[in-house]
Amino acid sequence: xxxxxxxxxxxxxxxxxxxxxxxxxxxxxxxxxxxxxxxxxxxxxxxxxxxxxxxxxxxxxxxxxxxxxxxxxxxxxxxxxxxxxxxxxxxxxxxxxxxxxxxxxxxxxxxxxxxxxxxxxxxxxxxxxxxxxxxxxxxxxxxxxxxxxxxxxxxxxxxxxxxxxxxxxxxxxxxxxxxxxxxxxxxxxxxxxxxxxxxxxxxxxxxxxxxxxxxxxxxxxxxxxxxxxxxxxxxxxxxxxxxxxxxxxxxxxxxxxxxxxxxxxxxxxxxxxxxxxxxxxxxxxxxxxxxxxxxxxxxxxxxxx
Numbered sequence: 434x435x436x437x438x439x440x441x442x443x444x445x446x447x448x449x450x451x452x453x454x455x456x457x458x459x460x461x462x463x464x465x466x467x468x469x470x471x472x473x474x475x476x477x478x479x480x481x482x483x484x485x486x487x488x489x490x491x492x493x494x495x496x497x498x499x500x501x502x503x504x505x506x507x508x509x510x511x512x513x514x515x516x517x518x519x520x521x522x523x524x525x526x527x528x529x530x531x532x533x534x535x536x537x538x539x540x541x542x543x544x545x546x547x548x549x550x551x552x553x554x555x556x557x558x559x560x561x562x563x564x565x566x567x568x569x570x571x572x573x574x575x576x577x578x579x580x581x582x583x584x585x586x587x588x589x590x591x592x593x594x595x596x597x598x599x600x601x602x603x604x605x606x607x608x609x610x611x612x613x614x615x616x617x618x619x620x621x622x623x624x625x626x627x628x629x630x631x632x633x634x635x636x637x638x639x640x641x642x643x644x645x646x647x648x649x650x651x652x653x654x655x656x657x658x659x660x661x662x663x664x665x666x667x668x669x670x671x672x673x674x675x676x677x678x679x680x681x682x683x684x685x686x687x688x689x690x691x692x693x694x695x696x697x698x699x700x701x702x703x704x705x706x707x708x709x710x711x712x713x714x715x716x717x718x719x720x721x722x723x724x725x726x727x728x729x730x731x732x733x734x735x736x737x738x
Contacts (some may be wrong), residue, residue, distance in 0.1 A: 441547040449492035456580060458550050463580050464623045470556035470576040472502040472557035481666050485609035485704040489695045497536045499695035500607045504588060505532040506574060507714050516716050518599040525567030529549055534565055535574060545641040551581040570598050590718035600717050602727060603710035610705050611665035613684055618642035620659040622718060627651040647686035648669035651712060655680050659707060672707060674729040679715040681708035
C-alpha cells in the first residue's frame with residue numbers, strides 16, 4: 434500500500450477583483466483572500482465544508498465577502514454600541530463603517546511555509562506612516578493561519594504607540610451546517626448573554642442553544658470550547674478559543690435574509706455564525722508596547738450516538 438503524502442500546494446488565484454490563495458494539503462483545502470486576510474472556505478477532503486461561503490458571494494475591492502472568517506477590528510459591529518473608550522479612538526466625522534477597518538483593506542502576505550503536511554501563512558496589516566483615516570493609532574495587526582489536521586487562526590495586535598489603546602474585535606466565523614433548525618450549540622448552558630433583539634437585555638442561557646428564529650446574542654464569560662452538534666452530517670464541530678471571554682452567536686433566519694447582500698433567501702438554513710470575540714466588557718486593552726492575541730482552533734469529529 435502506498436502511504437506517501439503529497440507536499441502541500443499554495444496557489445495564487447484571482448476571483449474577480451480579489452487576489453486569493455488556495456492551499457491544498459493531502460487532506461484539506463483552504464481558500465484565503467488577501468483583502469482582509471479573510472479565510473473564505475475550508476473543508477476536509479470528502480467531507481462537508483466546515484466554513485461556509487455564500488453561493489452569491491462577490492469579490493470586489495473594499496467590500497467584505499459574505500461568508501468565511503472576516504476579521505472585525507478595531508471595533509466590532511456598530512461603533513456606537515461599543516464601550517466609550519473604543520468610540521473615542523475614532524476621530525472621523527463620517528459614520529464609522531460596521532465591523533471596523535481591517536476587513537476591507539489589503540493585507541501583506543509576509544510568509545508562506547509548507548512542510549510535510551502542514552502550511553503556515555502570515556498576513557500583516559501594518560500601520561501606514563500617515564495612519565489610517567480617522568483612526569491614527571500606531572497598532573500593527575498580524576493574522577497567522579496554520580493548517581494541519583486542524584485549522585488554527587491567531588490574530589495579534591501590537592501597540593507600537595505611546596498611548597494605551599482600547600479596541601473590540603472578532604473572528605467572524607461562518608460555520609457550515611446541514612440545517613440550522615436541526616443543530617445544537619453545546620457549551621453555553623448557564624452562561625449570561627445579551628439579547629440584542631430585545632433591547633439588549635441580559636439573560637441566562639437555560640440548556641444548550643437551539644435555533645428556532647432569528648438569533649443575535651453576545652455571550653459573556655464563555656468556556657474555552659464550544660461545539661456544534663450536527664446529526665444530519667453526523668459530526669461534532671469543535672471551536673477551541675484563547676484570549677477571548679465573549680462570543681457572538683448569529684443567524685438571520687428568514688426575514689432578515691431577504692435584506693442581506695450576497696445572501697440567498699434560503700441561505701440562513703445552511704450557516705451559523707459563532708464569532709470568537711473581545712466585545713463589551715471583554716474589550717482588549719493594550720498598553721504602549723503591549724501585544725495580545727485572539728485565537729481559535731477548529732476541527733470536527735464523528736458524532737457518536
